[in-house]
Amino acid sequence: MRPHLPRISRNALALSAVVTLSVGVLAACSSSGSSGSSASTTPSTSATANKTPIVIGASLSLTGDFSADGINYEHGYELWQHDVNAAGGILGRQVVLKILNDNSSPTQVATNYTTLISADHVDLTFGPFSSLLTTPADTVVAHNGYAFVEGAGGAPSVFQSPANEADHNIFDVSLPIRDEMVPFVNYIASLPASQRPKTAAYPMADDPFADPPVQLAQQMLQALGVKTVYSKIFPEEVADYKAPADQVAASGAQIVVLGSTDVPTVSAFMQAFEQSHYNPKLFIAAAGPDQGASFTSVVGKANATGMMVPDGWYPGFKDAASQKLVQEYVAKYGGSASSMSSDVAEAYSVGQVMQQAITATGGTDNAKIIAYLHSGATLTSVQGPVKFDSLGENGESDAFVFQWQNGVFDQVLPASAAGSVTIIATKPNWAS
Amino acid sequence: MAREIYQAIVDGILVGGVYALMAVGLTLIFGVLDIINIAQGILVILGAYLSYELAARLHIDLFLGLLVTVPAMFVIGVAIQWAFIRPLRGRERTSMTLLVTYAIALIIEGILYQAFGPNYKQLNGWYVTSSVHVFGFYLPYIYLFGFVLALALVAALYTMLYRTRFGRSVRATMQDETAARLVGIDTNRVSAITFGVGVAVTAAGGMVYGATSGGFNPNSGYDLISRLLAIIILGGLGSIGGAMVAAVFMLTLESLVDVWSPNWAIVVFYAALVLVLLIRPTGFFGRQPVRAQ
Numbered sequence: 001m002r003p004h005l006p007r008i009s010r011n012a013l014a015l016s017a018v019v020t021l022s023v024g025v026l027a028a029c030s031s032s033g034s035s036g037s038s039a040s041t042t043p044s045t046s047a048t049a050n051k052t053p054i055v056i057g058a059s060l061s062l063t064g065d066f067s068a069d070g071i072n073y074e075h076g077y078e079l080w081q082h083d084v085n086a087a088g089g090i091l092g093r094q095v096v097l098k099i100l101n102d103n104s105s106p107t108q109v110a111t112n113y114t115t116l117i118s119a120d121h122v123d124l125t126f127g128p129f130s131s132l133l134t135t136p137a138d139t140v141v142a143h144n145g146y147a148f149v150e151g152a153g154g155a156p157s158v159f160q161s162p163a164n165e166a167d168h169n170i171f172d173v174s175l176p177i178r179d180e181m182v183p184f185v186n187y188i189a190s191l192p193a194s195q196r197p198k199t200a201a202y203p204m205a206d207d208p209f210a211d212p213p214v215q216l217a218q219q220m221l222q223a224l225g226v227k228t229v230y231s232k233i234f235p236e237e238v239a240d241y242k243a244p245a246d247q248v249a250a251s252g253a254q255i256v257v258l259g260s261t262d263v264p265t266v267s268a269f270m271q272a273f274e275q276s277h278y279n280p281k282l283f284i285a286a287a288g289p290d291q292g293a294s295f296t297s298v299v300g301k302a303n304a305t306g307m308m309v310p311d312g313w314y315p316g317f318k319d320a321a322s323q324k325l326v327q328e329y330v331a332k333y334g335g336s337a338s339s340m341s342s343d344v345a346e347a348y349s350v351g352q353v354m355q356q357a358i359t360a361t362g363g364t365d366n367a368k369i370i371a372y373l374h375s376g377a378t379l380t381s382v383q384g385p386v387k388f389d390s391l392g393e394n395g396e397s398d399a400f401v402f403q404w405q406n407g408v409f410d411q412v413l414p415a416s417a418a419g420s421v422t423i424i425a426t427k428p429n430w431a432s
Numbered sequence: 433m434a435r436e437i438y439q440a441i442v443d444g445i446l447v448g449g450v451y452a453l454m455a456v457g458l459t460l461i462f463g464v465l466d467i468i469n470i471a472q473g474i475l476v477i478l479g480a481y482l483s484y485e486l487a488a489r490l491h492i493d494l495f496l497g498l499l500v501t502v503p504a505m506f507v508i509g510v511a512i513q514w515a516f517i518r519p520l521r522g523r524e525r526t527s528m529t530l531l532v533t534y535a536i537a538l539i540i541e542g543i544l545y546q547a548f549g550p551n552y553k554q555l556n557g558w559y560v561t562s563s564v565h566v567f568g569f570y571l572p573y574i575y576l577f578g579f580v581l582a583l584a585l586v587a588a589l590y591t592m593l594y595r596t597r598f599g600r601s602v603r604a605t606m607q608d609e610t611a612a613r614l615v616g617i618d619t620n621r622v623s624a625i626t627f628g629v630g631v632a633v634t635a636a637g638g639m640v641y642g643a644t645s646g647g648f649n650p651n652s653g654y655d656l657i658s659r660l661l662a663i664i665i666l667g668g669l670g671s672i673g674g675a676m677v678a679a680v681f682m683l684t685l686e687s688l689v690d691v692w693s694p695n696w697a698i699v700v701f702y703a704a705l706v707l708v709l710l711i712r713p714t715g716f717f718g719r720q721p722v723r724a725q
Contacts, residue, residue: 062550063541063545063550063650063651064651064654065651067545067550067649067650067651068550068551068552068649070550071549071550104651206695232693232694233694233695234690234694234695234697235694235695235697235698237655237698238690238694238697238698239447239451239659239683239686239698239701240443240447240450240644240645240683241646242443242446242447242575242644243440243443243444243447243686243687243690243691243697244690244694246439246443247436247439247690247691250435250436250439262552263552263646263647264552264645264646264647264648264652265646266646267552267554267646267647268644268645268646268647269646270646271560271561271644271646274561275561275562275563275570275572276563276570277563277570293551294551294552297551297552297553297554298552298553298554298646298647299554300556430561
């Protein structure tokens with residue numbers, strides 16, 4: 001006897017088919033960086049045409065909460081791929097990128113790396129965006145014996161994950177984030193006691209990237225005698241930032257150290273502060289102000305002035321390769337140097353480090369690449385020198401603090417570092 | 433501490449007004465069409481983008497721009513209902529609409545990504561960053577105007593439902609679609625217009641959300657939908673006034689808990705929903721189901 005199936009009208013079936021097809025077409029259009037399109041846009045010399053390409057897989061957040069950063073990372077990977085292939089590839093082999101969209105989901109990112117390794121049989125892997133996604137991704141990548149070179153998984157929890165402690169396969173080309181606020185704290189310490197701010201507030205989003213540097217800054221500032229008047233961790237997906245922001249404003253803190261992960265968090269706090277007629281003397285955020293035009297277009301260039309963010313790179317970095325990257329980026333994607341996100345340089349650096357490892361080891365053997373990257377060799381990147389410790393942190397990178405000054409994103413701390421300009425020591429009042 | 437509590441209550445009421453603006457359309461659509469519109473979050477964002485375009489390209493004030501965006505969203509709503517919802521028939525219609533409205537959300541999100549990219553946008557106006565000082569509290573104009581707009585929209589929807597011939601048709605369709613059809617009501621037309629109205633009022637919610645959220649991009653709708661669903665369930669599915677009351681209640685509760693522990697605020701938000709439903713399964717203002725089951 002045939003099972004009794006529910007009756008579905010022909011219209012419903014037709015509609016379902018149309019919707020399914022539409023979504024499929026849309027997904028196909030929105031998934032980018034496929035191996036085919038990447039390879040077809042890059043030059044190939046006759047000498048390299050017959051060699052097997054090096055296929056590198058990565059999962060990026062092209063949609064979802066991290067999509068702004070994810071797409072910047074895609075730009076960075078693709079610019080590196082273009083430059084490498086234009087120069088004849090690596091060891092005479094063209095590079096093909098295979099990028100899957102993880103929709104900013106920790107579950108999907110693990111699935112994507114399983115697909116890349118087990119189904120697509122990629123030669124090598126690049127990391128996703130954010131510490132939140134790097135840890136679950138590495139459980140898959142480490143299990144399969146792949147080196148995991150990445151630029152956005154700098155939280156302590158990434159390096160101390162069971163997978164990395166067992167396999168030592170993560171290599172973060174960027175600045176370890178825990179110490180990134182230290183130049184800011186050192187600046188406060190350098191001020192004469194009479195000019196040193198007396199109170200500080202530490203609102204933090206619940207995120208492995210955002211909290212550790214803020215918590216370390218809090219410990220160090222407290223040791224300097226700066227009183228903590230607010231310190232709370234709020235969920236990333238709050239209904240509205242007005243309530244925590246109003247509490248910070250009511251505290252009257254002279255310094256605000258915001259543990260943020262994106263532009264809206266910073267922007268919402270700035271907006272609530274302005275509505276409350278509260279203007280901290282110094283305002284530094286873990287992330288957000290580093291997003292170039294994405295930040296200034298939301299908060300306005302005038303209001304951005306004085307806002308600070310720690311990082312390891314900025315578009316004004318005095319390095320020939322870095323300047324070339326900035327020019328390439330502006331030529332391809334438009335805008336100005338200040339509108340470029342540091343995500344692009346981080347991603348580009350991932351490619352550079354992998355390229356040097358492939359060249360040094362003579363191929364794409366992941367075990368050899370892991371051993372080489374742990375050998376103590378000092379590598380180069382557009383962000384500066386790279387040298388990995390036993391857990392894959394880049395011990396050569398220096399922390400800097402950057403500040404928006406009248407529409408320009410400038411390095412301000414450490415004050416003695418090459419390229420630093422004078423810091424705006426008191427944030428101007430809100431402009432609007 | 434007392435000041436912090438008062439501040440939290442004020443914040444909760446003001447933010448509750450914003451969420452009410454986003455939720456009334458959702459509850460109206462459910463009440464008439466029996467549809468959980470998963471696309472509500474992205475429709476809020478679509479409304480915000482329409483306001484953004486008018487402000488950025490034509491320098492039209494955000495509130496004035498509603499004269500354009502509300503009718504535009506009405507047309508979009510009617511088109512969605514006609515193209516995607518109306519053809520669905522049969523017992524599995526409700527579950528099918530969940531899938532279809534999710535697909536609509538994906539399509540709109542994809543279009544917005546293509547049109548605007550992933551970078552965040554923000555709606556601006558003099559009232560977005562300005563505030564009035566009352567009894568020691570700074571009340572931002574944007575939240576005050578948003579709250580007044582929410583009250584006005586709820587009143588307008590009530591007038592439409594209870595003081596017009598069309599409203600009688602809507603209520604008849606809500607109670608029993610088959611019986612309504614038998615007495616000569618064009619239920620297809622009622623459904624299309626109601627869906628259009630539900631989407632149209634969302635334009636107002638989108639505008640205020642776009643001005644208060646700190647920035648939005650095509651993905652921002654997903655963070656909204658679970659809260660909006662919780663609000664309309666608590667208020668009573670289909671109850672427009674209930675959505676307003678529930679939004680203010682839930683956001684005030686969340687804001688109050690935030691004073692002590694922000695991480696518990698979101699837990700209490702949903703725990704309150706469960707608790708109220710245990711005591712009153714139909715929500716604050718929900719009626720016993722009268723639809724033919």
